[in-house]
Amino acid sequence: MKPAPYAVNARPTRGRFHAEPEATTRSPWQRDRDRVIHSSGFRRLQYKTQVFVNHEGDFFRTRLTHSLEVAQIARSMARHLNVDEDITEAIALAHDLGHTPFGHAGEEALAAAMKPWGEFDHNTQALRQVTMLEHRYLQFDGLNLTWETLEGLVKHNGPVTHPSAWLREHDTHFCLELGSFASVEAQLAALADDIAYHGHDLDDGIKSGLLSLDDLVDVPVAGEALREARALAATLTDTATPVALEQRIRHETVRRLIHRLVSDVLRQTALNLTTLAPQSADDVRHADRPVVTFSPAMHEANQGIRTFLFARLYRHWKVNRMSHKAKRVVTELFDTLGASPGLLPDGWNEQSRAAPDETARRRVVADYLASMTDRFAMEEHRRLTDLSVPG
Incomplete structure (x- = not known):
């Protein structure tokens, strides 16, 4: 199927900071994705905190499993919207490469410590990781990713209105158009990030015992998903023990939550694209608002999920x-x-x-x-x- 006109175009890409011959068997975005997967920074995500520190349990999400879940959701949405799946996946897999140990607590501590000597944030650090800190190639530092992947990595959350001194300096050498939006593919990675962590943080919170299924009853979207899961469970003549049944209800609830969030993004984004009618990726970049969004009602519900997680999980005394x-x-x-x-x-x-x-x-x-x-x-x-x- 021919890609949508607003998809990023691999032929030609805007290039790499260090010129390289194109691969004969892979698109530029496939090559970028593969370089991210083989990088040292990506492997280290296996032992970096999502919510629970690594030694607290073997089955809680880490930054690596989070990134894989983001990539799966983002790629599925990209396929539905007929945009490039490979660059979507590359951005999703790379988006947390700049995270410190111990999750947001570690980032807050390092940002505070670095304040007298400049700023620290994980998005800029991800760009440093892929442009400077990876030492895998004889010809250059970093991974030498394409302009489009780097742009998506640094701007997937929207235009960068207050870039750090280092980012401003980097931008003079390889301008990423910091004041504009990123591609549809990068915007999909950003929303997939929200969807993934809301689903799996609720899942891990219940698994840890810090939350219970009953805590979700009044949480937007999650409460509806829970009611549906319990209603379905009541119709089944299963011999599962009560504990095993609760576990299955938990999984079914999270699955339905993610499905509702993804479906809403796809419906609303299709409407946004119809209204904007972009004919190129640059039309998306220079729009006056993001094109990949939740509906207004789901945006409000999503904020409700976030508020619940902050109050009941992220700020739990443990x-x-x-x-x-x-x-x-x-x-x-x-x-x-x-x-x-x-x-x-x-x-x-x-x-x-x-x-x-x-x-x-x-x-x-x-x-x-x-x-x-x-x-x-x-x-x-x-x-x-x-x-x-x-x-």
Whole structure:
């Protein structure tokens, strides 16, 4: 089937920062996706927190499984809208590469610690990861992704109105048109992110015991999905134990929640595209509003889900305790390594010594911390603070 006129066009792409011959067996977006999957940063997502720190349980989502779920939802929506599935998947898989250990708690701690020396946010850090910090190729640093994938990575949440100093500097060399929207494909990845984490955070919250199915009764969309799941369960003559039945109801509820959210995005986006009638990807970029959206009613409901999760899960006292400890670990690592950069391991140590000023040295420390997994950060903290642990 011929792609929609507003899909990104792989022939030609706007290119890569370092010129390379095109692959003969893959599109540029397939090549970008494959480079993300094989990157060190992507593998490290396996041991980075989504909500629950890695050692709290083997079956809770991590940043890696979250990214895979986002990619699955985004790619399915891209197929339905007849836009490019491969670049959608590449952006979805790469969108969390800049996350610190310990999830948002780690990011908040590192952002606060870095404030005197510039900003830190995981979206900009993801761009640093794929343009600078991956060292896999002889000819260049980074993954040398296409302009379109980089644009989608940095702008999937919308125009960047207050770019950091580093992002402004990067943009002078490879302009990503920060003030415009990204492609339909990138916007799909952004909404898939919301849909995935609402579904799986509710799932993990119930699995952990911090939430119960009954807590969802009055939650928008989730409550309706739960009622449908329970009604279906009541019609079945299953011999499952009560515990197993509750587990199946939980899964059915999350499945129905995700289906409702995805279906709404697809309906509303089709209406938005009909109204805008874009004839190119640039028409989407230069629109005065995003084209991939929830309906107004579902947007409000989605905010209700987010409000519930913040109040009942993300700020649960048990989660707060772990977040408090995580912030302390990140802050103490930053302070210790920032004050004594000679403690940095080989490679990072050389980068620190070569930095022209204190701001650049602190950025090296931030890059080092952002690259850590949860368990490596805990081990490094012990190595630097506990005399009984070898350095």
